[in-house]
Amino acid sequence: MTAAVRDLLAWRKRDASSPPPYLKYRSSKSFIILTVCFASFTDIFLYGVVVPVIPFALLNRVGVPEENVQHWVSVLLAVYAAALIACPPIAGWLTDHYKSRRVPFILALFALAGATVMLCLGSSIAILVAGRFLQGVAGGVVVTVSLALLADTVGHEDIGQAVGWLTLSISVANLVSPLLGGVVYARAGYYAVYYMAIALIVVDIILRLLLIERKTARKWQSPDEEIQEPLPGSPHRSEAENSVPTTDPNSPATASSLSSKKKRFSTPPVFTLLSSYRLLSAIWCTFAIALLMTAWDAVLPLRVYKLFGWSSLGAGLIFLPLLLPSFAAPLVGKYSDSRGPRLPVFLCFLLGSPFVTLLLLVDHSGTRQVVLLCALLALAGFSFPMGITAVLVEFTYAVDAVEKRRGEGCFGEMGAYAQAYGLFTTAYAAGMLVGPLWAGLVETSAGWTTMCWSLGLLSAVSAVPAGLITGGLLWKRGRNKGQSGDAEALPDTATSHRADDIPEKEKPVVSPGL
Structure with missing residues (x-):
């Protein structure tokens, strides 16, 4: 059983010509959109679920005087916002210069998990500030890479609907995270809030490890197998719309296209x-x-x-x-x-x-x-x-x-x-x-x-x-x-x-x- 799971998650070395198991499903538009939406949901949920808890953590775990709690709550919010403002352009540049969107996507989740653990176990202002900053960095990477991965996956003609699902997942997270954080804290205590967050992270890790980018999947697919599947809720396109005519690689048009792809500008x-x-x-x-x-x-x-x-x-x-x-x-x-x-x-x-x-x-x-x-x-x-x-x-x-x-x-x-x-x-x-x-x-x-x-x-x-x-x-x-x-x-x-x-x-x- 363990070997099967390891094989499924592609942790075991395999012949390069052998496709990963369930390649068709793991690289499908529907699965990638689901994973991206769940990742964004997790990011926003982990931010919001601790909002009702942090004042009590400052008061009871860190020992901040009651009259200073509001000040440090504001500082933690400002630290998160500063990281979220500064990080995305850098994350975008690095993501566009890396061959795979999946790698920074997974690394951001582990950073988010680390930030959650720091916020859970932190007993000093310095640890809470560092945890909130790391959470902001991870959040900036998640949003940036998620949108880029959607654009790579669904293409120009379906990007709006895919972004709509992403917006919906973020709205749901904004809606339920503070509510659940407050209720769970009141009924089950401090650590129960973070147990809930960790369970969500585990599911997210599984989804992100299962994900295979469509451009990566093409290495194991023949041209006949590359079908432009519609998004959930979209009308099926005709074969004429889905088909892409083959072109002669020796034709002047193709040579010109290949030449243009090699252009680079010194301007960033x-x-x-x-x-x-x-x-x-x-x-x-x-x-x-x-x-x-x-x-x-x-x-x-x-x-x-x-x-x-x-x-x-x-x-x-x-x-x-x-x-x-x-x-x-x-x-x-x-x-x-x-x-x-x-x-x-x-x-x-x-x-x-x-x-x-x-x-x-x-x-x-x-x-x-x-x-x-x-x-x-x-x-x-x-x-x-x-x-x-x-x-x-x-x-x-x-x-x-x-x-x-x-x-x-x-x-x-x-x-x-x-x-x-x-x-x-x-x-x-x-x-x-x-x-x-x-x-x-x-x-x-x-x-x-x-x-x-x-x-x-x-x-x-x-x-x-x-x-x-x-x-x-x-x-x-x-x-x-x-x-x-x-x-x-x-x-x-x-x-x-x-x-x-x-x-x-x-x-x-x-x-x-x-």
Whole structure:
């Protein structure tokens, strides 16, 4: 039995020509998406499950005086945010320069496990700070590599739906982790919380070790065995759409393509990416969405306590309207795949602005005020997760557009997806850091009303680049329609089979730039 398990996990040396067991299933799109989503769920869960526990650990295990507990809780949050901001660009660069996404994916999990053990057993401030920092580093790597692995696996035409499932898994983790952490700690004690976390890590380790990247699996597959399987919930494509015509390696077109893949630019890829107005717009949209989604963490619990007299349980449950609408993320991703990300990102800010601003009407107690608060939070909760799913699709398209403009292969064999997603993770983490600070400082100094309309104004201003730049410049739309067109508007397919290699009549109808 042990030998069989060792063989399954590929820990035993084998003939290079012999495929690993269950190769078809371990390299399937469905399994890779499941593993990536579970990895992101684990990352967020391990961050959130200890949030209700850390104050008691500081008080009872470390011996911090009660009046200093809030200070050290804030320090631990800041340390995590700093690691999450600084690490992803570096992780993206390293991932794009390594032959396999799987290796950093697995190493990040072991770092996450180490951080969890440090937080569990730590009896000093230094160990808790180091554990939280390591948790932030691991989290940045997990998100960056997960998104790059999704882009490698599902390709350009399905990236939106795959990102939607990823967004959903993160939302579920955000929803259940603090709740379970608090309940388990209250009912079963301190260590029970970490037993739950360790059990999740064990499952995650098994999934990540079983995973085989599709490009690795091709070594043991014949061309006839490479079938482009649809994503769960996607309509099956026709054979014409799935087939890729063979090309003559001696033809001028193929020689030109191979030559272009050898191009290298002295400029680091991350700076090349930052020269793209589409990517800069996507970075700003990511920062703004993260800020608008997390600003309420600092002010909403205290607001409902002052107005309605709610306990900590009620203050926690009030975030449900913000999180539950994110279950529609796969549908938004599917729309972005077929119609492009411009409209969802634009509507995210355009609709979110009045919903956020109208929260200033919640200024006294009463049942109607509770209903109004929940309704506005639900509408805002639908708008912003819708935007984050679509803006992730835009990151993928923007990288493809830059590569098309600079020449296919300009970013090297592994491309630059991980570096782009590293920028996404950094922008999102920066928004998470600024959001609560913005809301807390403005609400304290100028009041609830000013805080609401200032956030609404930010949303309205952000709608401008979202509408004009996302998917390519809006004023080039008519010029590019029906053409392979502007490289910034119509990127190549992100799969291993480039869109330019498919005959015009067989190309899938995907126009992310329009």
